Amino acid sequence: MNTPIDAILRLILLLGLVGGGVHTLPAHAAGDAAKGADVFAEECAECHSPKEGKNKKGPSAFGVVGRKAGTVADFNYSDGLKASGITWSPDKIDAYVTAPKKVVPGGRMKYEGLEDAKARADLIAYLATLR
Amino acid sequence: MTALVLAAGALLGASPAAQAVPSFARQTGQECAACHVGAYGPQLTPYGIKFKISGYADSDGKSGKVPISGMLVGAYTRTDKAQDEPPADHTHRNNNVTLDEASLFLAGRLADNLGAFVQLTYDGVEQATALDHADVRYARTFDIAGKDTVFGVSVNNNPGVQDPFNTMTVWGFPYTGPAVGFGGGDAATLINGGLEHRVLGASAYAFWDNHLYAELGTYRALSPAVQSRTGQGRADDMGKLGGNTAYWRLAWMEDLRKQVFQAGVFGFKTNVQPDRQGGPSNKYDDLGVDASYQFLGTRKHIGTLYTSYIRERQSNDAAFSAEEAARRRGTLNEFKINASYYYDQTWGLSLGRFLTTGKRDSMLYGDGYANGSPNTSGYVLQADWTPWGKEGSWGAPWANLRLGLQYTLFDKFNGASHNYDGTGRDAKDNNTLFLFAWTSF
Numbered sequence: 001m002n003t004p005i006d007a008i009l010r011l012i013l014l015l016g017l018v019g020g021g022v023h024t025l026p027a028h029a030a031g032d033a034a035k036g037a038d039v040f041a042e043e044c045a046e047c048h049s050p051k052e053g054k055n056k057k058g059p060s061a062f063g064v065v066g067r068k069a070g071t072v073a074d075f076n077y078s079d080g081l082k083a084s085g086i087t088w089s090p091d092k093i094d095a096y097v098t099a100p101k102k103v104v105p106g107g108r109m110k111y112e113g114l115e116d117a118k119a120r121a122d123l124i125a126y127l128a129t130l131r
Numbered sequence: 132m133t134a135l136v137l138a139a140g141a142l143l144g145a146s147p148a149a150q151a152v153p154s155f156a157r158q159t160g161q162e163c164a165a166c167h168v169g170a171y172g173p174q175l176t177p178y179g180i181k182f183k184i185s186g187y188a189d190s191d192g193k194s195g196k197v198p199i200s201g202m203l204v205g206a207y208t209r210t211d212k213a214q215d216e217p218p219a220d221h222t223h224r225n226n227n228v229t230l231d232e233a234s235l236f237l238a239g240r241l242a243d244n245l246g247a248f249v250q251l252t253y254d255g256v257e258q259a260t261a262l263d264h265a266d267v268r269y270a271r272t273f274d275i276a277g278k279d280t281v282f283g284v285s286v287n288n289n290p291g292v293q294d295p296f297n298t299m300t301v302w303g304f305p306y307t308g309p310a311v312g313f314g315g316g317d318a319a320t321l322i323n324g325g326l327e328h329r330v331l332g333a334s335a336y337a338f339w340d341n342h343l344y345a346e347l348g349t350y351r352a353l354s355p356a357v358q359s360r361t362g363q364g365r366a367d368d369m370g371k372l373g374g375n376t377a378y379w380r381l382a383w384m385e386d387l388r389k390q391v392f393q394a395g396v397f398g399f400k401t402n403v404q405p406d407r408q409g410g411p412s413n414k415y416d417d418l419g420v421d422a423s424y425q426f427l428g429t430r431k432h433i434g435t436l437y438t439s440y441i442r443e444r445q446s447n448d449a450a451f452s453a454e455e456a457a458r459r460r461g462t463l464n465e466f467k468i469n470a471s472y473y474y475d476q477t478w479g480l481s482l483g484r485f486l487t488t489g490k491r492d493s494m495l496y497g498d499g500y501a502n503g504s505p506n507t508s509g510y511v512l513q514a515d516w517t518p519w520g521k522e523g524s525w526g527a528p529w530a531n532l533r534l535g536l537q538y539t540l541f542d543k544f545n546g547a548s549h550n551y552d553g554t555g556r557d558a559k560d561n562n563t564l565f566l567f568a569w570t571s572f
Contacts, residue, residue: 041429042389046165046178049522056160056522057191076192110181112341 031118036126039119043111050130058109064088065128069104080106090124097123152200152238152248153571155182156520156528160191163520163531168425168433169473170520171533171569173302176427177341177386180295184281184338186270187239187246198239198247202571204232208312212560218311219256230255231310231567234263245269256310261362262328264292264301278340285334289327290350290378290399293334298421298439299397300324304469304483305511305537312563316487316507316545318496320443320463321415322399326372328363329353334378346380350401373402373412382421394422405449414446431475438468447495456495463489463505476521483511496546501553504546509558513537530572537565 040050040061047058054060059072069086070077081104086092096103097120099113114120152172156163159182164170166179175183182189190196206229213225222229233253240246250263270283285293291301300323308314319325334348352372355365382395397419402412421439426432443463450456469483486508489496493503515535519526544558545551551558 038429041431042427045430045522046161046176051523054522055191056162056165057189 031121031123031125033122033125033129035119036122036124039114039123040126043114043119043123047109061127062130064130065090065093065124078104078106078108080104081108090128093124093127094120152202152236153528153531154196154198154200154236154239155187158190158196158198158239160193162522162524162527164430164476164522167520168435168471169479169515169517169533170476170524171515171517171531172571173306174297174304174435174471175295175302176425177384177388177391180384181338181341183295184270184283184336184344185272186244186268186283187248188241188244188270190240196239198237198241200236200238200571202232202234202236202569203230204307205229205568206231206309207564207566208309209564210312210560211562212556215554215556221258222256222311227311229311231307241267244271254310259362262288264289264328266293268293275339280340281336281338283336283338285336285346285348286331287334288329288331288353289324290322290330290332291397292327293336293346293348294380294397295344296382296384296393296395296421296423298393298395298423298437299419300439300441300465300467301327303439303467304437304471304481305513307535307567307569308511308537309539309563309565312539312565313541313544313561314511314539314563315485315509316505317499318463318487318489318505318507318545320417320441320465321401321403322397322417322419322441322443323465325415326350326352326369328361329358329367329369330372332376332378336380341386342384344380344382344384344395346378348378350376350378355407368407370403370405371407373404376401389426389428391425391427392423394420396420403449405453411448411452413449416444418442433471433473433476435471436469439466441465447492450495454494457493457503458490458495461490461492461495463487469511477517479513479515479517481511481513481515483513485509485511499552500545501547501551506543506546507541507558508543509539509541511537511539531570533567533569535565535567535569537563537567539563539565 047056048061049056050061052062055075059075067088069084070082084104097114100109100111166182168174168176208227210225217224235251237247237249247267249265252263253260266285266287268283268285270281272279272281287293291299297303330350330352332348332350334346336346338344355368359365377400380397385392399417402414404412419439419441423437426434445461447456447461451459466486471481473479489505491503496503496505513535515533517533520531540562541558544561549557
């Protein structure tokens, strides 16, 4: 269900303002956050919690959009991720979720990647609501 | 004493398998629901399958985790007709309230790439303590042609306990069952519990690209002295296993995250020499095929389907010589299929069908059987409630609980529907209501 908050967040994404940078309109900007919640449950929730401060096998996904990689407190990151220098902009998340090992070669995330671009766009729209 | 009788003991009288350990959750930072369908063991999700294959050693990287867990199973058991004799000392002919199991586990990471699942169980029905399932394994992941490949070694005490899929008997449905009622007929294949906890084996396995699982191993019988020390006792020692004993397994898994398919084959072959000093042996050649499907979706609605078929060829030379078998050759076949549905990882409904058939033998299947036939068939229905074990659950990751109602119906038992034992007892008289409370911490 689309809520006013979803609409506002989608607008923010469309404007490319998430993450502190000004972006051209990315292909994933039209993601549906409600559908993205399902994608998150299907693909990510085993290892990532949407709750703030709740780390599982992976760090909390709360506030991930715009976050500098390797900065969640009390989580044991791989050296590869800590050294990556990545800030999780929507584009970077999109690339990482597509092929994790290409973006962070020394990372520990055991995920083969999500090929469906629409599903990734929905997922990123959902992640943007986690704040 | 034939191995068949030992297998029967595993089905009736001994506590059935029931395992779930929060020490894994504490070690990994995951909730029970990540590894287990319905948020309770031992029914594994693909994540749980990979955790087991990886040697129980995966963790959240934090120190100070203690790989110790405990478990209790309490039950009320009622059969449709009271049994002729109490099923065990300190029990009644019917309507028994029992502490089926109180277990202590060494379960989790022992060192890098090394993990264990070792269970010590106090059987409240038999009022005795013994080493239960034990599986210690070492596993490492290598890159083979650009694909992650896990290579591992398991040392264990029960053929099949090391298997990561829930189709073989050790970890198959129903995941707990009546210790003082009836969960199946008396005849069972050797791989179906006939050797459990009285052998020690080692196997090597590989898991390629999260798809292909291959394993090969062998077993030896524990000496009577060791069986006595581990709590199994000497009385039911099955004898020596031949040097040709082989356990093997091949399976293919397709993990699509929203759904999972698996299909495989497995086998176990051995000679059992009842007289350890020498003499003839009974030979068993078990061959199984299995398949499973899980619909996982968003984990709000989960559906599973498991099936297996085992064909056992027997050469009962020792039993024939001892006048415990009327024929030298025999066969025994076991078919199982079950489906389950879980809502919100909390409310579960399961239905299973089991069917055992085999070649008649008036001596091997003598007292307590009709017409020398091992045939038994029936259904298992279960409804259960697992309130914890999810993200944010009360007690996580320290405690979990499952309350269940299970009903086993027989349309045939030990060879007949009516008067199977010659005293007028019918198969349906063994229909068993089993109410259980199963907690782990």
